[in-house]
Amino acid sequence: MPTPITTANATACSLTVYNDGFALVKDTRQVPEISEDHTVHFTEVARRIEADSIIIEGMDVSELEYSFDLLDQQSLLEKYVGREVKVYGSLDRDGRLYTLLRPGNPLVLQDAETGEIVLDPRGEIRFPQNPEGLHAKPTLVWKVAEKRESEVCVSYLTDGVKWEADYVISLHGDKFDLSAWLTMTNVSGVAYKDANLRLISGTLNKAGNENQKTGNQELSPKGGGKQSDSFSDFHTYTFPTPITLENRQQKLLRLLSSAGSKAQTIYEVNSQSSNPDIYIEFENTEENGLGFPLPEGTFKMYRTNPVDGSAEFIGEDRIKHTEVNKKVRLKSGEACDIKVESKESGKYKEGGYEYTEYQYKIVNTKGEPIEALIRQQVPGRLWTVDESSHEWEKKQNNILLPVNVAVDQEETVKFTIRHDRSARRTIGF
Numbered sequence: 001m002p003t004p005i006t007t008a009n010a011t012a013c014s015l016t017v018y019n020d021g022f023a024l025v026k027d028t029r030q031v032p033e034i035s036e037d038h039t040v041h042f043t044e045v046a047r048r049i050e051a052d053s054i055i056i057e058g059m060d061v062s063e064l065e066y067s068f069d070l071l072d073q074q075s076l077l078e079k080y081v082g083r084e085v086k087v088y089g090s091l092d093r094d095g096r097l098y099t100l101l102r103p104g105n106p107l108v109l110q111d112a113e114t115g116e117i118v119l120d121p122r123g124e125i126r127f128p129q130n131p132e133g134l135h136a137k138p139t140l141v142w143k144v145a146e147k148r149e150s151e152v153c154v155s156y157l158t159d160g161v162k163w164e165a166d167y168v169i170s171l172h173g174d175k176f177d178l179s180a181w182l183t184m185t186n187v188s189g190v191a192y193k194d195a196n197l198r199l200i201s202g203t204l205n206k207a208g209n210e211n212q213k214t215g216n217q218e219l220s221p222k223g224g225g226k227q228s229d230s231f232s233d234f235h236t237y238t239f240p241t242p243i244t245l246e247n248r249q250q251k252l253l254r255l256l257s258s259a260g261s262k263a264q265t266i267y268e269v270n271s272q273s274s275n276p277d278i279y280i281e282f283e284n285t286e287e288n289g290l291g292f293p294l295p296e297g298t299f300k301m302y303r304t305n306p307v308d309g310s311a312e313f314i315g316e317d318r319i320k321h322t323e324v325n326k327k328v329r330l331k332s333g334e335a336c337d338i339k340v341e342s343k344e345s346g347k348y349k350e351g352g353y354e355y356t357e358y359q360y361k362i363v364n365t366k367g368e369p370i371e372a373l374i375r376q377q378v379p380g381r382l383w384t385v386d387e388s389s390h391e392w393e394k395k396q397n398n399i400l401l402p403v404n405v406a407v408d409q410e411e412t413v414k415f416t417i418r419h420d421r422s423a424r425r426t427i428g429f
Contacts, residue, residue, distance in 0.1 A: 002039040002141070005029050007193070011151060014196040015161070015245070016236075019296070023161035023188070028153045031058070034144055042140040046158035047189025053157040054140065058149035064142040077103035080127060084112060089123040138189065160188030161245075163199055165255060165297030169263075169330075170311055171280065172304045176263045178290070180255040180297070186245045194242040201236075201295055201321060261289040267372040269360065273340045276362075276372055278315070278332040285325050294322040299330050338370065338405075339363040345414070352422025355386060360413040364405040374401040378417055388415035 009029040016024040025046060034040065040059075051066040081103055086095035098118065102108035106119045140154065162185050170177045182199075186192070245251055262283075267276035280301060284290045298318045302311040315332035322328055339362070346357035362372050376399045385392050385399060390413050393400045405411045 001035055002037065002041045003032060003035045004041045004043060005031065005152065006043050010193070012196075013192055013194060014198065015192050016198045016200060017161050017163045017184070018200045019163075021162040022157055022159050024155065024157055025192070026153060026155045028151055031147060031150060031152050034147055038144045040140075040142050040144055042142070042152075042154060044137045044190055045140055045154070045156065046160070047138050048159040048187075049138065050157040050159070053155075055155040056142070056152060057155070058147075058152040059142075059144055060146035060148060061142045062145040064140065067139045067141050074104060076127060077107070085109075085128075086126045087121050087123045088126060092123065095126065158188045161186050165295040167294075167297055167299040168302070169280070169299055170302045170304070171263060171314075174262055174264065176261055176280075176282070177257075177259045178261060179257045180294070182253040182255045184243075184245055184251045184253065186247055186249050186251075189247055191244070191246045191249075193244050195245065197239040197243050199237045199295075201293075256292060258289045267335055267338060267370055269340050269342070269362065269372050269374045271342050271358075271376060273342065275334040275336060276338050276340060278335050280330045280332055282328050283325075284322055284328055291324050293324055294319065294328065296321050301330060301332055335366070337364075337366045338372070339365070349421075352420065354419040354421050356417045356419070358415055358417070360403075361410060362403060362405050362413070363410045365408060367407060369404065369406050372403045372405060372411075374399075374403060374413060376401070376415075376417075380419060382420040384418055386416045386418040389413055390415070 007029075009032070010027065011030055012026075012028040014026040016026075018024075027045070029042075045066075049066060054064065054066075056064070077100065080100045083100060084097055085100055086097055087109070088095040097112040098109035098121070099112055100108075101110055101117070107121070109118045109121060110116070111118060164183045164185075165180055166183055167178065167180045184197075239253065243251070243253065264281045266279040266281055268279055269276045282288060282290075284292075284294060296319060298316060300313070301315045301317070303314045304310070305312050315330075317330040317332070319328060319330070341361040343359055344356060345359040346355075348355050358376060360374055364370055378397055378399055381397070385394070388401070390401050390403055392415065399415070399417070401413060401415065403411055403413055
């Protein structure tokens, strides 16, 4: 008889979960006395296991197979085609012997005594034993050449386990509170009991996946728990206490929190705007009460209503992995009480230069003064601002102009871009 090694023999479990919806499972169990046929059934592994990823430590294994032919009605009937089964009626204690000819729809049997063919007989079908090759749960079957240790550790990759970071930011004037939750989802086909949880940030290359980027971000909660570590070209975070993650379960774990951090509201305007885009910006620094890497995830934004103190939802945005000392920029929506009109007011050439004049009108009916930021995209590289009614900054292929607009006032911004069209580039060989 094969030697079963079940979860009752488990001594340790660890779960390393990656961004791309897969996980590395390390399942350690005690090894009982091996039967004479040297066959082991390592039961209750993930249904979505990658069979070619299995590593077995603690045993010398000469033959290994992953058995996913599970014990259910259809597979049991198929295994008994051509074999004898008994059918018991409601008042029949002894049952009647039949040979199974067809496994279903309709179920076809032949009476062993009379030879008659019976379709879908009424009654309870009983099988003398579980046929070889069927398992109640996904099982690894292997032949043991040598037992080396008292425990065996089986490592494998499986699909169906993923993590995602979700953030809630509550704004109170120019201050905010932040909480982050880790959402774990398990549809791999097996539960992980008291598992040591580790997360890997970044993207790994796998065969068939054209995305070959690697990440260098990390996770790190503020206060308590283990800080993130660098491993190979990736960063990891290990949760301080084991977790249990059932199959077909979604579980939320507290990742980090902060209070009293400072944020800035930016009203951004471009040439396509009729209303400014609203952005919430803050510095991810220790001085700002933060200073921990933020994994990719979704921010839900709330702002306190000064009338009654209630929190109102003001938008949702998604960030990529953000390192320490970097700025976080979240789009909340559009400002309905700030109006924008923009146009290209003139264009002319002079010498080897081409001049383009722009004009923006910004009207503020918000009830409080605002600072708007004009972001004008400029094509080409050989350009500068020739004239401007406001201070400006060149940033890559954009000109940025901050504009203060008083309550119920209109502010007009004019500037001229000068392009150098005289330059020529020669490519030589």
